[in-house]
Amino acid sequence: MRKNTPIALLAVGHACVDVYQGAVAALVPYFIAERSYSLAVASGIVLAASLLSSVAQPVFGALTDRWAMPWLLPVSTLLGGVGIALSGLSGSYPLTLVFVALSGVGVAAYHPESARVARIVSRGSHRAMGWFSTGGTIGFALAPLMVAAGMSGGGLRRTPLFVLPALAGAAMCLPVVRVLQERRAAADPRLTLPPGRDDIPSFVRLSVAVVFRSIAFIGLSTFISLYVRQRLDGGMAVGTAALFVLYLGSTVGSVLGGSLASRWDRVVVARWSYLVTAAAIAGVLWVPGPAVFLFVALTSAGLYVPFSLQVTLGQDYLPSRVGTAGGITLGLTVSIGDLAGPAIGALADATSLRTALAPLVLMPLLGWLLFRSLPEPRVDGPASTAPGADAGSPAKTR
Known part of the structure; x- marks a missing residue:
């Protein structure tokens, strides 16, 4: 297999998994x-x-720190798809929650192991990890289009197509x-990465x-479709376009983040991206007219520039527990953010x-404040094997 083929396959597989995370928000209007x-009730589906x-x-991450479980990748991918496929078949709200929760478990099982595997096959390259993350954001971006096409003419009963x-x-x-x-089986040294000290x-x-x-x-992905429809007095197509722009901008941000990190420290890149994002969200809310689409794109790009960088930073801060680090930065912290969805929905219903x-x-301003005190992890060893270093370039030290 060629050098970049595993990352390419993982990126496509990542897209096929994360399309289900995007599909949940895209299904909310339906x-x-x-x-x-x-x-408030509809946002509960996103929470589920x-x-x-x-x-x-984090549980799956801890398990992958003890035992390699690459078989989880195809199995968890199938589980994520089956849950969404079943979500529209029952009119029962509790059953709908069960099915989307099942999909969430599949996504949970996928991310820690896929991040560990991607780190191994990329040999710690920021740029390769950026492409891996981009696969997921492309899945997000395609989700509203997939849902719109699948729902056309049939409504929720057509979710099995998903x-x-x-x-x-799974095939990827x-x-x-x-x-x-x-x-x-060949005891290939590329399956291991140099250990280091944890910076908890x-x-x-x-x-x-x-x-x-x-x-x-x-918060934006759950409600941007409804918000833009209200702002522009448009139909379902306008809302779908806004969600698509939100997700599409994230793909640009992921690629840009990996490229910028090959020139500057990851912490510096993330810090500036958060400042830009705060201004962009303000534009989404208060700049009138169709310009809202531009600010939606800037917001998503700004939020995703640091996305893959935060994954590799987490792995470099916890080099002895990269699975746990991936489970938390890709999973737990993102899922905790979902808890705000029902609160935002309830406030919207009231105001x-x-x-x-x-x-x-x-939110990005608070992230910026936290990044001001973060160090760039010290990476020792050759660039070709150092965690968080780009292959073919000197490892960053600080």
């Missing part, structure tokens, strides 16, 4: 339209998709699993910053969507 749910995830991801990306994603994972098994205080501050970032993104979304401006 649940409201067909079942007359309130905003991540509630078990918030607990399960199992197809899971089948494709299998060649990578075989390569890892062959390398393990920095990891905790990083995790809190990721929570604030998650609150901003989850207005603009009032409910206004506090999101503060």
Whole structure:
């Protein structure tokens, strides 16, 4: 297998998994339209998709620190797809919550192990990890289009069609699993990365910053469709376009983040991106007219520039527990952000969507404050194997 093929396959598989995270928010307007749910009740569906995830991801991460489980990649991908496929078949709200929670468990099982595997096959390259993260953001971006196409002419009863990306994603994972098994059988040194000392205080501050970032993104992804429809007095297509722009901007941010980190410290890049994001969210809320789409794109790009960088920072702060670090930075902190969804929905029901979304401006500012005190992890050893160093470039030291 060629050098970059495993990362390419993992990126495509990541897209096939994260399409289900994006699908939950994209399905919210359809649940409201067909079942007359309130905003608070509908946002509970988004919460259900991540509630078990918030607990399960660190657990799966701890398990992958003890035992390599690459077989989790295809299995968890299928589980994520089956849950969403079943979510529209029952008119029962509790059953809908169960099905989306099932999908959330699949997503939870996928991310810690996939981050560990991606770190191994990329040999710690920021740029490669950026492409891996970009796969997930592309999945997010395609979710509203997939949902709109799947719902067309049939409504929620057509959700079984959404199992197809899971089948494709599982197929993408299998060649990578075989390569890892062959390398393990040959005792390939590329399966291990140099150990280091854990910096738990920095990891905790990083995790809190990721929570604030998650609150901003989850709040916008849950309600941006309805908000833009209200602002522009448009139909379902306008709302879908806004959600698509939000997700598409995230793909640009992920690629940009990996490239910027090859020139400057990850902490510096993340710090500036949070400042830009705060201004962009303010533009979404208060700049009138179609310009809202521009600020939606800037917001999502700003939130995703530090996304893959935060994953590798977490792994470098906890080099002895990279699975746990991945489970927390990719999973727990993101899922905790989902807890804000029902609160935002309840405030919107009582006031207005603009009032409910206004506090999101503060979230990236809080993340910026936390990043001001974070150090760039010291990475020793050759660039080709050092965690967090780009292959072919000198390892950053500080």
